[in-house]
Amino acid sequence: MNRLERIKGCLLGGAVGDALGAPVEFLEWPVIEAKYGRHGITDFTPAYGQIGAVTDDTQMMLFTAEGLLRAYVRGSSRGICHVPSVIHHALLRWLLTQGEVPAIHVSADGWLISEKALWARRSPGTTCIGALKASQHLGSLAQNHSKGCGALMRSAPCAFFAKAFDYAAEAGRLTHGHPSGYLAAALFADILQRMVDHAGSLEKAVVDSLATHGHKPGMREVRELLERVLFFVREGYRPTPERIGELGGGWVAEEALAIGVWCALTADNLEEGIIRAVNHSGDSDSTGLVAGHLLGVEYGAAAIPARWFQRLELRAVIERVAEDIVRVPRDYCGYGGEEDGWIEVAYPGG
Template structure:
């Protein structure tokens, strides 16, 4: 028996009368004698259900269940897992492995949150930009439904310019300051933002215009995970990364990253290895994908030999400062991990861009294993957890709920994510 008052977002609900499962996403204000809930059923369909006191006897919260088709909790796990990897790697981002080992070596490197940017569990620019990318995708969805036409890269670009303003940097074009995310002042904090992202956004004069540089830094790939939950994930991610990184490796690696995530999201039976192989089969032959394909295939080869990532082994792939290296390191650590915690610890303990590689591994492992796989000590101490949960919830709700029909529900979505 489950009392209606105890039902809350992200809960997995079982109705014993028909043995069906429902992932709760939204609970409407109580009505006389009952509530209305929004959620996704076990087939991945949106459902709106009215529950009354007479239903309580047959309802129970399920702690562990088989993976559901397109389970919204996987979206939450993906975003929180990435942020946890970002936060774990933040304190050692600019340290080489011998220095990490000297400071934390008694326990095999850094294995828990330690203070960075004045607090435990601090996220970096990686998670900040991931959140603004998600905002751009949601606003693009609202725009497309409202107007029938939309250019998502332009709206994502606009969102990234709002992030630029939050870093105290000027923009060369007018930037709208509406929507709820820009008003979240906890995001207005500089967390070692990448110079390429800053300079490309600072000088861009037309929304949607690709960057004019030849950079393949990891600042494009590290922010695109939310693209996995929208149609045409590869193209959306590549176009988004190309707004700041003009080298084909820089933006095509981002496309491959999002495409692998999208395959895991769309097929609950797919393994990470299956998703990587399928993504390479479809996209690995694209012109400009050569560097990324070569490094990812190298990871697949060492994984097939049973080789586990070590700081020295990771260094053979590179430092993760460029896109293909960051993706390869994150993939290797995720492939070899027995748990999310193990994978993230491996992904941040090396002489390189520890927060970005931790974030990439965390996105994969969080999507595969869900938010409950994140150790409670990390989940509870993670900066901006409530903001990340809100974005994850909206990624699951907005595409199925927004109708531009003048309804109160659609109006509220339009206020949070103005379609321009």
């Protein structure tokens, strides 16, 4: 499987998990079971008035990807670029699509913001909205102590650039001030990067990522929960709605990451893992997105069932972003480089 197929699988798989979990995000497991049967939700059902709708998680993931691509253009044309500030600018464009007014001027250029479907408001997280509205300058850090999962949800595109861990951590701090909030995002991007670049197993990627980053300051909560999941997997404990509930609801970053990793590690295929990840009494769309990103990298976009793939909102947009990302040199890290004429039109760097 080539790099493009892994990147497409990652981004599309995350969006599929997001869309499958969206209708049950705020439902307790007994309610989900009563409504959909003992296996829970297994197919797209209406959310936000349509089938296959994604949430703010996928929207912000796409704008994060746009920010990274614009940073490449800016770094190539100017020789240096502060990547988190360019991602911040992209996230403020997302804020515009939600009907909010940033405190600083935002350029509404580029092709992504013109996609009408991205202007839908899909229960955006109050932490992200509040932090972005409060920003007084590009690159300013969030003035809160939140460890909600909003930074984690949008961090996958960082995996496809050289400084994945650093970019995801710095971008996470734009909206989430608690170390678990932004370091879970950083570790997730690092795990995905190891899978994309080295085509290794998910378990090895998690173990290696923890060995490299697990003892950094502020990482304790994230590390301990992932180590608990690795223990579960090695002891043969498979996730059930009840067991997931004992681990957590996924509303905070370390829990969402742990649940997604657990469901992905114990699945025989992408479909099984995503279904497990959304069927519990918690943040179903977020945990489904995490599992979908991981399983999409592992199995590729071809593993997504046709009944999901064909009805996924923004599918063509996600595929275009993946194709654009793969055209950037994988070792690009924010300084200099050569860029083609096509990318400056699509992703103006300012």
